[in-house]
Amino acid sequence: MSTTQNLTLVQAVRDGLKCELERDDDVVVFGEDVGENGGVFRATQGLHEEFGEERVFDTPLAESGIVGTAVGMAAYGMVPVPEIQFSGFMYPGFDQIVSHAARMRTRSRGRFTVPMTLRAPYGGGIRAPEHHSESKEAFYTHEAGLKVAVPSTPHDTKGLLAAAIRDPDPVVFLEPKLIYRAFREEVPEEPYTVELGDAAVRREGTDVSVFTWGAMTRPTLEAAENLAGEVDAEVVDLRTLSPMDWDAIVDSFRKTGRAVVVHEAPKTGGLGAEIAATIQEEALLYQEAPVKRVTGFDTPFPLYALEDYYMPEAARIEDGIRETVTF
């Protein structure tokens, strides 16, 4: 058996980066404050010292420049792993993401590709200033050519990150910062991958399927546990949001006939909509209740005094599950 380390999620990010930097000389890590400072969340701590200025470096404060130069490096055969300091600051680089990273392969019929992994801490719950609590994964899942992953455990983090970095296509890798340091898990020291596109059933159940990802996985599991006895809920952590594991979703739903989707992002146009739409498309005849969405509201993410009202929490999720099974 290989040795393991007891790591938090953010330490697993760091460990994943380290393993990939060791494995492949073409991998480079860069962004604002990722060098000597080791990242504002310490996700790149020590990597600058260990791999040197050429492999792990700071950039000017310019997100379009960060993503745009990554596209150029990728065209030359490198494997860029840029960081955007918070997902709310990806927008100045949005054009480079959707117009170039996502399309270079199509545009050049496979001649040029962008095997970039664009990391960003995402989601709310840490009493942060404005724009620091966004979850707008739906922007990226609506853009063909991109993949999107969101881990929910330290083990998955390292494995999904490795898979993303080795993936020949651009992956937007959103890290749920609320749980960066929330708990620890045994993580192999060896490099390994967790395949992109594979959901994980975190709790088996027969009454209702609850689909979620990232930081919402924990309150969702908590809600499921609180309801145990009353309701037997299956909890599926989607892990990769594009491409989505539709088989896992539809299979679970065919079994239970009821579903709840939990996400932090605003309800309208969030991924809950796509999941509900697909379920009724593929399995209407199994459907015994509306697919329920327990989500953030259709408002800007409020400043932190009110963020606890905004984000789904176990009690709210429980209510959603209960309503769905009693429909």
Add this chain to the structure above:
Amino acid sequence: MSTTQNLTLVQAVRDGLKCELERDDDVVVFGEDVGENGGVFRATQGLHEEFGEERVFDTPLAESGIVGTAVGMAAYGMVPVPEIQFSGFMYPGFDQIVSHAARMRTRSRGRFTVPMTLRAPYGGGIRAPEHHSESKEAFYTHEAGLKVAVPSTPHDTKGLLAAAIRDPDPVVFLEPKLIYRAFREEVPEEPYTVELGDAAVRREGTDVSVFTWGAMTRPTLEAAENLAGEVDAEVVDLRTLSPMDWDAIVDSFRKTGRAVVVHEAPKTGGLGAEIAATIQEEALLYQEAPVKRVTGFDTPFPLYALEDYYMPEAARIEDGIRETVTF
């Protein structure tokens, strides 16, 4: 009766701008090539001459600058009506749209507002180069604080545009360029508004509700006509995509029990998903078939040799309707 003019859709844009420029001195129109050149689609033709350089002017080639200065002008009390030359070029200004235009009111608790109308030609079908055929309305409808409108007729164009310009909130006004000159309609010379948030039933029917907007309205109506006798389809032109007219959608669906959504945008995460999700949420017990989505594919919009395969056309929509009524 007031006098009317026989206008194309793009002429109605121009007429709408003209009326609002006349009505309110605070309205200014600007963007790339909207001045002397009158816009690359002639949507602002003659306005520079008529209203002068102060009211209608060219800007440097810089979308973030265009939207960002509009936000500043709005804060000072003006009513900016910037144009982005094609909706595919809104991304360099995306941060200003989502981080500022959408949020200024919330952020300042109503002290500062952005009554901007951001116009952009949108959609495919005109054999245009890469990035000129996008329909990514779902990006804007997922962002709270923005409104989104897409007209489908010259009459609505003038009225919706006036409503957008007079609206105290930022409106992303997407103009279906495929039908800019496709047909003419009688349009009152007088200013008037078509209320934001109101869908229009374009064809009454009892068997199935077909929801669509913009350039897809015509092939959808064509499909409905082709099926007349066989299927009695109701066609609803949503016109405003945010806020959506949920009452109209759910009412129509309660009547027919079956629905099809037609849009050009990619399927996954497109507005069809939100409509399907809402229908099953609000009216599952009426639902006799899956809500069908007839949409663009989950690929980048192809270069024009293949665009006809990408865009829904009447025959494809007919198939979708038929499948839905025979489910």
Add this chain to the structure above:
Amino acid sequence: MSVLERDPDERVQVLDEEGRVVDGATVPDLSDEQLVDMYRNMKLARHFDQRAVSLQRQGRMGTYPPLSGQEGAQVGSAMALAERDWIVPSYREHAAMYVRGLDFDQTLRYWMGDERGNSLDGLNIMPVAVPIASQIPHAAGLGMAIDYRDDDAVAVCYFGDGATSEGDFHEGLNFGGVFDTPTVFFCNNNGWAISVPREEQTATETLAQKATAYGFEGIQVDGMDPLAVYQVTREAVKKAREPPVEELRPTLIEAVQYRFGAHTTADDPSVYRDEEEVERWKQKDPIPRLEAFLRDRGVLDDERVAEITDSVEAEVADTIEAAESIERPSAESIFEHVYAEMPRRLESQMQYLQRLREQHDGELLEE
């Protein structure tokens, strides 16, 4: 000759590190009262800042961006404006906002996570802008609007050294040049953008020279010399109002300074910079410099300084008291001010939240 007409590499200074007037410099024409005000504003800002950091440490406030070291640039520039002028701040301009009329309790309220601290009613201040450089095009747009209305105001836009690398810096300044707007682009070059030093932001020698790319003047000033900052800003504002023939209204001011503390309370500067560097810059502290100058001028003495210190402490204590005694914002306020009129879907989401809270005896979702 205007101080603006200098070689951009030559840094404007009025006071040296000991607070003595440097050779050839003219002391700006400010009354003793105004000078004492300037001093008091800086003292107040410094004390406020220290208290704010400790509120954060005590868990009474969220992340906070301190300004110690940067009082000279903020107070000096803001005092150079007329009542009708506007400022467009980033997130660190607490002192400039105070000078322009915003009480510090509002600033605290904002950093305590309450948007109402940012509503700025009746003040010519734009709200705090968090995305770096994104406020710069707003300032150009304000200038365009001021011009359109034929008003006589000037908009002063604050941003950091790191901000000069963003596309919005470029687009904002370029619009300023093209539309010849009454705007002062005021760069608080505090040497660092979190951990990235100024030298790694750009390969130029100065930031002021970037004005060359927009066709208007750029000038470097000692940002820890409040008199020099006042003077340069006043001339830039004057030029914006009444530009000489053949000259454009905007100016890029690079105020060279240093932040003594962390980037924000979430940052640990010891990871990336030496204590020795900090000590070196503390020699340029704007507060003792102006104090020495005013003592020398006979406007301040021990007694007056003690009085000011006391009044500053009392004001900050009141401010904190005020900020902490305000009632929490209501849950409903999440839904307010998203649109002028609340759309039906939002209303039903608000009702859902109200129902939820009732069902759970108001317990749900309370910390």
Add this chain to the structure above:
Amino acid sequence: MSVLERDPDERVQVLDEEGRVVDGATVPDLSDEQLVDMYRNMKLARHFDQRAVSLQRQGRMGTYPPLSGQEGAQVGSAMALAERDWIVPSYREHAAMYVRGLDFDQTLRYWMGDERGNSLDGLNIMPVAVPIASQIPHAAGLGMAIDYRDDDAVAVCYFGDGATSEGDFHEGLNFGGVFDTPTVFFCNNNGWAISVPREEQTATETLAQKATAYGFEGIQVDGMDPLAVYQVTREAVKKAREPPVEELRPTLIEAVQYRFGAHTTADDPSVYRDEEEVERWKQKDPIPRLEAFLRDRGVLDDERVAEITDSVEAEVADTIEAAESIERPSAESIFEHVYAEMPRRLESQMQYLQRLREQHDGELLEE
């Protein structure tokens, strides 16, 4: 002394409008054969351009961006590169791409709406970039990668005068300066961005002076003088490979030129500019200028010119024939190359389209 070491306001020129070598200029060290090649490349590009415009008029091609007038800048710069160097084009660099190995039938294919024209197999050319200025950070990134690999290549990035207003211009050049990349930023200043004249893009006198904002050199060159362009580019490339001590590798070249025709075939320039202006610039046409120089040098005569004209016409005719005889891309190719491996949902969308076409007897969706 390098030609780069000039006042940025002084425009480099080798040939005057009559094709005579200007006082003090050195003719670059090119063989007669190379010079004739340069001439032929420009003639070919001009003829191709005229035929492409007429293909569009006849409905045989979609929107097309013509280059007539800009051959000197494109051919002169591209010929200054070594085999291993890269170019990063916008959408108008057909001639530069040709010189770097891309046949014109590929260019036609692309503008006929077929992505395969953009696949550029085996060539050191990045694909056509449509969003203005967005390719500039790519060129900086290429340079960073070249550096990382310790390769000896240089990346030349083309963009227009309008592009200099975009944030990506700023961020790309700033990264170039900070990371000291082997990049030449080549601005085709053709006087207009669609209908907006250069004077309304920015308030500066030159575009070259914008290099001051990034810490490296900027230089203006007569973009309709292929020899001057060749020379300036060659020196910029040389500097990028072997920078003198204390100098940065990148250069911003502003090649001042004019587009004789419309912005694209969808544009009508008579709305915004005078025929008289066009005529004035036609005096500087790079083709007769180089022809006069080469006749004078005894390298060209009527016979040789006629031969070249014939061969150019034949080549373009073959090119068009080739482009039009290629089979249409398949409907399935919409789904290919979106990802390295086709996700299942995409596969089922492809199958749906195939089923649809079968059901409708292949009639559906065919023009």
